Amino acid sequence: MILFLFFMMWTFVSNGIGVINWTFLTDIPRKGMTEGGIFPAIVGTIYLTLGTIAFALPVGVASAIYLVEYAREGRFVRIINSAITNLAGVPSIIHGLFGLGLFVVFLQFGTSILSGALTLFLLVLPIIISAAREALLSVPMSFREGSLALGASKLGTIRNNVLPYAMPGILTGTILAVARAAGETAPIILTATFFFRPSLPQSILDGTMALASHIYYMATQSPNILLARGITYGTVLVLLSIVLSLNFVAIVIRTRQRRRKNW
Amino acid sequence: MADALKMETKELSVSFGDVQAIKKISLRILPNKVTAVIGPSGCGKSTFIKSLNRMNELVPNARITGEVLLDGENIYNRSYDVTILRMKVGMIFQKPNPFPKSIYDNVAYGPRIHGIHDKNRLDKIVVENLKKAVLWNEVSDRLGASAMDLSGGQQQRLCIARALAVEPEVILMDEPCSALDPLATAKIESLIRALIEDYTVVIVTHNMQQAARVSDFTAFLYLGELIEYGNTRSVFENPQNKLTENYITGKFG
Numbered sequence: 001m002i003l004f005l006f007f008m009m010w011t012f013v014s015n016g017i018g019v020i021n022w023t024f025l026t027d028i029p030r031k032g033m034t035e036g037g038i039f040p041a042i043v044g045t046i047y048l049t050l051g052t053i054a055f056a057l058p059v060g061v062a063s064a065i066y067l068v069e070y071a072r073e074g075r076f077v078r079i080i081n082s083a084i085t086n087l088a089g090v091p092s093i094i095h096g097l098f099g100l101g102l103f104v105v106f107l108q109f110g111t112s113i114l115s116g117a118l119t120l121f122l123l124v125l126p127i128i129i130s131a132a133r134e135a136l137l138s139v140p141m142s143f144r145e146g147s148l149a150l151g152a153s154k155l156g157t158i159r160n161n162v163l164p165y166a167m168p169g170i171l172t173g174t175i176l177a178v179a180r181a182a183g184e185t186a187p188i189i190l191t192a193t194f195f196f197r198p199s200l201p202q203s204i205l206d207g208t209m210a211l212a213s214h215i216y217y218m219a220t221q222s223p224n225i226l227l228a229r230g231i232t233y234g235t236v237l238v239l240l241s242i243v244l245s246l247n248f249v250a251i252v253i254r255t256r257q258r259r260r261k262n263w
Numbered sequence: 264m265a266d267a268l269k270m271e272t273k274e275l276s277v278s279f280g281d282v283q284a285i286k287k288i289s290l291r292i293l294p295n296k297v298t299a300v301i302g303p304s305g306c307g308k309s310t311f312i313k314s315l316n317r318m319n320e321l322v323p324n325a326r327i328t329g330e331v332l333l334d335g336e337n338i339y340n341r342s343y344d345v346t347i348l349r350m351k352v353g354m355i356f357q358k359p360n361p362f363p364k365s366i367y368d369n370v371a372y373g374p375r376i377h378g379i380h381d382k383n384r385l386d387k388i389v390v391e392n393l394k395k396a397v398l399w400n401e402v403s404d405r406l407g408a409s410a411m412d413l414s415g416g417q418q419q420r421l422c423i424a425r426a427l428a429v430e431p432e433v434i435l436m437d438e439p440c441s442a443l444d445p446l447a448t449a450k451i452e453s454l455i456r457a458l459i460e461d462y463t464v465v466i467v468t469h470n471m472q473q474a475a476r477v478s479d480f481t482a483f484l485y486l487g488e489l490i491e492y493g494n495t496r497s498v499f500e501n502p503q504n505k506l507t508e509n510y511i512t513g514k515f516g
Contacts, residue, residue: 072323073323140360142356142358142360143360143362143363144321145318145321145356145360146356146360146362146422146425147362147372147376148318148321148349149316149318149349149353149354149356149426150349150350150353150372150373150376150425150426150429151345151346151347151348151349151350151373151376151377151429152346152373152376153346156376160372160375160376161362161372165363261363
């Protein structure tokens, strides 16, 4: 397993590292995408990721708060919980098709960052709800009781004496989920990305390039796959670095939280 | 006589689902006195004390009937504001439950949620109540330190300071010393005696010596029913009910 991982990393690093330089990171693709850089794809991935967080974090946290703090145990909650579990297992291409149908076509958002971010949002939502739910459940009941006994309202108690302690756990879960979303290809190919769009998106209703889709296009759709190989490896390396550093940030938050947690 | 009562329960019953935890308890709580509620485990003492500030409502499927009067007003009236109630009737829990914040922020928590944000005023409240809870001398130089680093006894006194900071009139204590060592217990007990100068205290305890040491009145609960209530000294020295006598003399419990 480790050997395989090592081999995979080695392939990408050794083939990709030579391609990466300042121009590669900051220039637009040139000459039928056999030269130039991947700047629009980097920006696109960042936009899509931020858009996903903007939708997923508030909705995910609100849902988890409802499930943990407000909903009474019963059939309704059981159905929601099983929906969350099952939704987390739906293949991402299905999410993509759903996003294509709902956001791109029906709601007429077109092939855009908005459609892509919403599709990725649906993809990560169950993961974020689960993480937030675990984080909220790990806050001891006695904190809630202590606060309520001082006359705090339920909402005030959650805001002041539950959510702050659950936040590191929620953030860790969100970042891990979003790191996964950043690398998802199928959903964004169907809803957000273009094969080639050298100018940067000006609004959330513009389509964009993105790293994951760029790799797919470069490896399979390029007019000259052999000439584009270097760029493919370079893009892989950039995407991997982004995803791995997101994961690293999540791990740092979790470790710091564990060290500080003293209840 | 009615004016002299701080709190009173009238035919108070609480059940959880099919289980009736306390049955028709009528009890009078006098101001500036310590009322102890004793009885064997599972007799309903905790349920009883938690119905005095409506904390039982947090338990799903709790059903409460009867009345609980605070200064003559039924706190279970639909119009009674539970926020006001819990400001007037504070609570100390069995296990010290400081929040994972600084000592200062723990005491300031209550005043802050009730809208006090003025730094000077908060400073004054924090110092004053830490002194009242006899914790000031031990923590005055480290108010910014985490409350979690205090000892168990200090944590419980911090919880008392935190409760005092919202200016309650009644303080409910649910076995406040059961997680503490004898020395820390002695400190809390002497603190309770000092508190009744300004407050009314209701304490639940399974420790009969503690009830005898600290309380003015004692109520003995058994299987959810109030068996005996009276002056602590007379309950302990001259119990009217055989059950009370057996419990106090250690024949069961």
